Amino acid sequence: MFILEYQLRGKESQFRAIDESIKTVQFVRNKCLRYWEDQKGIGQKDIYKYVTALRKEFSFVKDLNSTACQQACERTWTAILKFYTNCKKQIPGKKGYPKYSKRTRSVEFKKSGWKLNRNTKRITFTDGKNIGELKLIGSRDLFYFQQWQIQRVRIIRRVNNYFVQLILKLDPRDITPQLEPTKQCVAIDVGLKYFYADSNGETVECPKYYRKSEKRLNKLNRRKSKKFKKGQKQSKNYIKARKKYAKRHLKISRQREEFAKEKALRLIQSNDLVAYEDLKVKNLVRNKKLAKSINDVAWSLLRKWIEYFGLKYGRLTIAVPPHYTTSDCPSCGKRVKKSLSTRTHICDCGIPVLDRDYAGSLNILKKATSGHGGSWSDEILDLNAWGDSTSILIGSNTCQSKSDR
Ligand SMILES: [Zn+2]
Structure with a gap:
């Protein structure tokens, strides 16, 4: 699987529509988990049927593309299966009981619900959530793969920006020039x-910036915790501090990734x-x-x-x-x-x-x-x-x- 990532550019209202879709994904995931907890011993088919029922019951679930709904439910099912396997294998320690998600950050479509225009580098989401057409920002060319090779399309929300990932099925060796043997x-x-x-x-x-940014990160984390008020509505300052912390976190994880990649x-x-x-x-x-x-x-x-x-x-x-x-x-x-x-x-x-x-x-x-x-x-x-x-x-x-x- 290959993943191509682009930043999304669009109107504020479109991003709110994305937020709405992500919220729905979280709703479906948590509903499925609750259903599994309530109805002991159900299988994957039962959960699929349940999602169909949810789509009938709630119009906002129906608005979300059906493959995205399915994907949300599959995520829950994978978590449940993982928990079952861990129990069966009797691995020591925590078995990873599936958790309710509070901060879902992505919505994933399969082969429908979106249209890619490779000429104008734009993607349009066509389901009832009305996200509409968004511009893709990124240097990667959209023409070096075939459209049918896109298996999935994922929208991700990160700190303050929105990204789209195209998940492609490619044989990497088709597109990469092979290296000469080095005999090493x-x-x-x-x-x-x-x-x-x-x-x-x-x-x-080890790169020196690890330690340095770790210190800075801890400082930001402490600042954030100081402003946290238990059981009350959080202040603007807390939200500001949380954003700063998240931004720094993102920066460090990118630095790490770059270092490892290189x-x-x-x-x-x-x-x-x-x-x-x-x-x-x-x-x-x-x-x-x-x-x-x-x-x-x-x-x-x-x-x-x-x-x-x-x-x-x-x-x-x-x-x-x-x-x-x-x-x-x-x-x-x-x-x-x-x-x-x-x-x-x-x-x-x-x-x-x-x-x-x-x-x-x-x-x-x-x-x-x-x-x-x-x-x-x-x-x-x-x-x-x-x-x-x-x-x-x-x-x-x-x-x-x-x-x-
Ligand atoms: Zn020896």
Whole structure:
């Protein structure tokens, strides 16, 4: 799936109509959840029927495009299913009981309810909410895909602007020039001290602005909380403070995204294979000491972009199980236990003293390459052997089915 995003330009009344649509989406979602809670043991079909009934009962629900209604209901159903699966798997801790949404920010259409004019770069929403025609602001050309490839159209409200996302079904390799093989492999280890250390012995520092903007963010958050009045109507100053905080938040998340994107692209461009640990961010955060130093958000972003660019440019990306990658010796394989404060890897097999994260990345590379007979080079060059997806999760079913093929 590809997502193209454009800012929307239109009249104030049109944005109010968008707000109204988003409100309706929230109404449908919460109604569906309540229905599920009241009627124990209902299935997806029952919930669909319920939405049809809602459309008959409330005219403002009927005004919203039917696919958008359906989408709202599907969102709730996905949340319910996720909760069921978590219960079945008996995962420890919270099971993610579906919540009522208070701040829905988007409305999603499927194949109807909108019309795109690619010549004038305008989109028209045609349902009963009367959003009308809006101009798309953005540099991305609308002509490099076919209209039928648009699977979904999503309107999102963010702090003070409205955006539209076109969700396309494309084979990324159709539109991206393939890169020449580099015959290089790399593994990265998310560090405590660094953003990551790679198996070539290089490290990437955490960007300094993280700390700086974090401080500023906390300050804005405190300012916001001071103005909050429990159980009363909020003052103008509170709303102002909340907006400021939200704006800063958006800025930081964009900075993070840019940073991760840039690093991921560089890794993919200069290597045929990128290996990393299959870390569960949840496990990391549970360790409070670690959570502060590992920028878990940044790491999951980096992984997301590595996998994205890997697919886009036809490179292999491999997630290896994270067990013992920091303790094992990359040379002899002996388990050398380390505390969190131990910064180096020392082993009596004669391997020189290594930085802990560097040793970790060597182990990750070893795990990524040894599971497949030790020789990657031919397979790397023959990417077609891997089918559609070049993202591989070692030790999982995906990997099994790939090697069985
Ligand atoms: Zn050793």
